[in-house]
Amino acid sequence: MKVLQEAETSKVRNFYEGDETLRLILEDTLDGEFLSYAKRELQLFGEKCANDIDERAKHTDREGEPRLIRYDKYGEETCEIWVNEGYKRTVDETYRTGIVGYVHKEIPELGHKGNYTYSFAQGYLLSQTEPGFYCPVTLTMATAYLIDHYADEQLKEKFLGHVCATGDKPLFEGATFLTERQGGSDVGANVVRAEKDGEHYRLYGEKYFASNVGMCGVAMVLARIEGEQEGSRGLSLFAVPWRKENGELNGLRVRRLKDKLGVRAVPSGEVEFDGALAYVVGDKEGGFYYMMEALNLSRVCNAVASVGIMRRALVEAKEYASRRHAFGKRLTDFPMVQDSLGKLAAKLHVELATVFDLIQLYEKVTNNEVTEREIVLNRLFIAIMKKESAEQAIHFSHETIELLGGNGYIEDFVTPRLLRDAQVLTVWEGTANILGLEL
Ligand SMILES: Cc1cc2nc3c(=O)[nH]c(=O)nc-3n(C[C@H](O)[C@H](O)[C@H](O)COP(=O)(O)OP(=O)(O)OC[C@H]3O[C@@H](n4cnc5c(N)ncnc54)[C@H](O)[C@@H]3O)c2cc1C
Known part of the structure; x- marks a missing residue:
């Protein structure tokens, strides 16, 4: 007897392929040459995320988590952070895609800068596999934002090139x-x-x-x-x-x-x-004001990580339910399972479209192309979407565990990690009460 009765699809997994909502968003927001570039690169990154990065993420979470090595062999305090080799490869490969760098500098092939829409599309794919590592990426985005917008030329010269490195210089991640x-x-x-x-x-x-x-x-x-x-x-x-x-x-x-x-x-x-x-x-x-501006960006990142976890949860639930049988039928033949999956799919479609609508507004605000009213709305929508999407990420992870039954609760499957990772999204970058107070 087998756990899953239907055969696995022979197709290589790819988080970009088959995401119709993301495709429509990109076609709606990017122009000709940039759109072709983004589609090609996201196709490559989507495959990497669904395979190599996913394998490494599992290892990092279970056996390979970072460790503090406080002293070197001579007893000197060095406070090295040990990370596993796979994690290092994920870091290197991800920053080379320009997920941070191309928001601030030219994409060589296109001869112009990228934008937040493209970066967040990458972040959405990455957080389907490794929300833990998307955190440093978003911290580096916030650092680049602060230096680019508020630092003097000397500081920019010192740090910005490193923070935005895409393989051309030693990378300085941010915090x-x-x-x-x-x-x-x-x-x-x-x-x-x-x-x-x-x-x-x-x-x-x-x-x-x-x-x-x-x-x-x-x-x-x-x-x-x-x-x-x-x-x-x-x-x-x-x-x-x-x-x-x-x-x-x-x-x-x-x-x-x-x-x-x-x-x-x-x-x-x-x-x-x-x-x-x-x-x-x-x-x-201006310190507090600058940091609040960076916090706004981090909250958008939080919403992107949330929709990423939601999509992964839905993909896992659909795949499992279409291969598992109970009472002589496929799970997806049961109306109640169809209802659960249908609700998750509809919810994801709406949340993803809304998050990227918000990103359009955010992009306009950071480019100073807006009215006072839009600046206020931007803050308002960011707070609302941060809260809403973080809670949905937890809900999706919880629903998916249930749809996978007992296996959903077991660490061999990605579902427990999704729930554990999702739980922080309601806490950092402002809890619901604090967001409510800001409104
Ligand atoms: C994994 C992780 C990583 C983190 N990384 C960073 C980091 O890199 N940098 C960083 O600066 N911080 C980081 N944080 C901290 C995080 O941002 C804070 O934990 C968060 O902002 C909440 O602050 P607190 O823990 O002090 O909780 P508190 O401020 O003590 O809040 C506790 C509870 O009280 C509620 N509360 C507080 N004030 C009010 C009020 N006026 N009205 C109603 N309710 C209220 C809150 O909503 C919350 O539910 C991290 C946290 C975690 C868990």
Whole structure:
């Protein structure tokens, strides 16, 4: 007797192929040459995501999660983050597609920049397989955004090329550190302090939730310059290189990595600053405002990760139900199973279209092509879609576990990982209450 009675399709899996909603969105939003380029590249990336990256993601989640190696063999504190070889390949292959870089620089083949629509289409495919790694990608997107929009020419020269690297330069992944022990939602309670040292600053204090520690080349950090007022208005934004030019740690250490429910691919840790060299970004009074702008981008990324998980859940549920028999029939022949799958499919179609509508508006806002009203609507829609899609990602993962029956609960299948990964999407980048308050 077999678990699945119908044969597996011989076709190579590809997350791009067969996604009619995504195809329609791309055809609606990209023009001729860019559209052909995007379709070709997404076809290639969709296959990679469904196969190689998926295999590696499974390994990273179960046996190969990042580890902190605090001291080297001579007892020096180096705070290396060990990641497995497959993860390194996923990092390399993904950034080379320009998922971050081509939002800010030319796509050589086209002679013009890419855009967020294309980047988010890539992110949607990636988060169907590895939402844990999509987190560092989105942190790097936020870092690139902050440097490109607010840093002076010297800082851009120093960091932007590395943050946007596509194989042409050593890559600096990014990170955004706001949360401290006493407050994640209440960022105004931040106490990490910045002391003036010549032209730049030195940071002291601790960040309690810091994703991509040790993997990032540069982190964007909120801190309070000595003597500045309390609350969020007294915060400044700093670009903090992880290492000095000689390779030593830049006056910081990782206290520990968090042992997390999901998104295990990304090392999330606690960071202690003890005199880290920090470059102020933009006006020192503008730190909180800049970070809120980056947070808006991260919330769109969160919605993209959510629809990615929703699609993967639906694909898994459909595939399993069409191959599994019960009571002498295929599961998909039962009206109640059809009803569940139909509702998920309809919901995904609507959510995906809405998220990409929002991305169109976001794109206009970042290009300064909008009215005051659209700027307000953009904020409003981002908050609503972040909350809505994150909750749907959990719902889809839960429904899919049920549709797979007992196997859905077993870690050999992707379904438990989908649920564990989805659960964080309602927490980071603002909980439902905080989003509600912002509205
Ligand atoms: C895996 C992971 C990775 C993370 N990575 C990062 C990172 O890289 N950088 C970073 O800066 N942060 C990071 N975070 C932190 C994350 O952003 C915060 O956990 C989140 O913002 C919530 O903050 P908190 O944990 O302090 O919860 P709290 O702020 O203590 O909130 C607890 C609860 O109280 C509610 N609440 C709080 N204030 C109000 C209010 N005024 N009205 C009603 N309800 C309220 C919240 O909605 C929530 O349900 C990460 C978190 C996780 C889990």
